[in-house]
Amino acid sequence: MFEIAETWKTRLTDISWFMRYLNEVIARESNREDQCSGRFWEGRFKSQALLDEKALAAFMAYVDLNPIHAKMAETPETSDHTSIKQRILSAKQAQQPTTLLPFVGNPKEPMPTGLPFRLEDYIDLVDWSGRCLRNDKRGAINEKLPPILDRLQIDPKQWTYLNRNFESRFKSLVGTGHSVRTACEQLGKSWVHGVRECERLLSPPPAIP
Template structure:
């Protein structure tokens, strides 16, 4: 997963690899893909497959005619689009896992039960809720007691790196709270997010459904999310929302752009992810 993200124009915000499934939160880096020149597109594609005879000749530095270069450029544009496409990312990721599992089991045939499911995260609240939901998977499944002890999760990787005062190169960095100009990255402070996940994990592990600890992470106040709603999202995010996730206003705007009349789960977006009326 981490290796593929370095090939594709996709940044990994959060991930959790469980015993029989995995979750990943991805950011499509359209600006990076748009700035790739012909050679970079070809070199990246060749890390996935052999390419074509033309692309092989191109990387080897063989002389090529103008018609051949035009044809290669046309094909490269298709590859550029694929390298910024989540479906193609999942295709190569799932295929590599399936091949490895079949070799291990000495069998052939279908490995995954079905295609992946995806949700579009439209704003900060949806992004924070989904990332925490993913990072807390092992705690929710009672496979770990703390975020730093949860194997195969992005939050553990981030905490380990933070102890050395750095952020993991393989993951999209935290860029701090929204500002102008806003640097590239996740629009939260790393410390705030780790505190939020730690607090959420403690509540989930101890099954607190009534009174909530008064020492709330400040990020909840900034995002204007009720702590009880937040803990509910940590348990049910995946089941409560379908294709579009965010404030009700963000979902309605996305529906208008997509020509859709309605989005399943918009009432839950209104309840859990929309700021309180003023």
């Protein structure tokens, strides 16, 4: 009994095992409904650790903009099955969705539990990013940049690149070069795939003397 409990304890703390089990159930049900066989998912599940605010903001926007990137929606508020649509609908009534982690503002001490951004800044950021994706003008950056980009010290052209290529550019650890190297030390790793991309896309620009 103890061995069984230990096995399940290990499995329940392993997100890769959980996703493999969940994917199998969904794939079997879908194949039964469509009366077919074979793989249901396009690719394997990937898990990425988001180490800091820059990585968190980039990944959230990347996921929220997937329907626009896939030309399934024209605007964030019409992007079905996304958190940004839920947040916008709730924001119209001066609320935040109870089913999602709330935005609690910029980092401060003590920091309440929630996302370390202002809700209006994030909505503005996703809207601005969606316009760049829809118009397919990678070099044309609107002069009115969302303030969140300035606070996170992310170059707008690099941000639009991240919106298109987040999953393909990063593998396991995502954050500034410093955050990734610190995590590597804590995990006993000498190097991790994608650290150069983290330094190029997410690390702050060098200070001007």
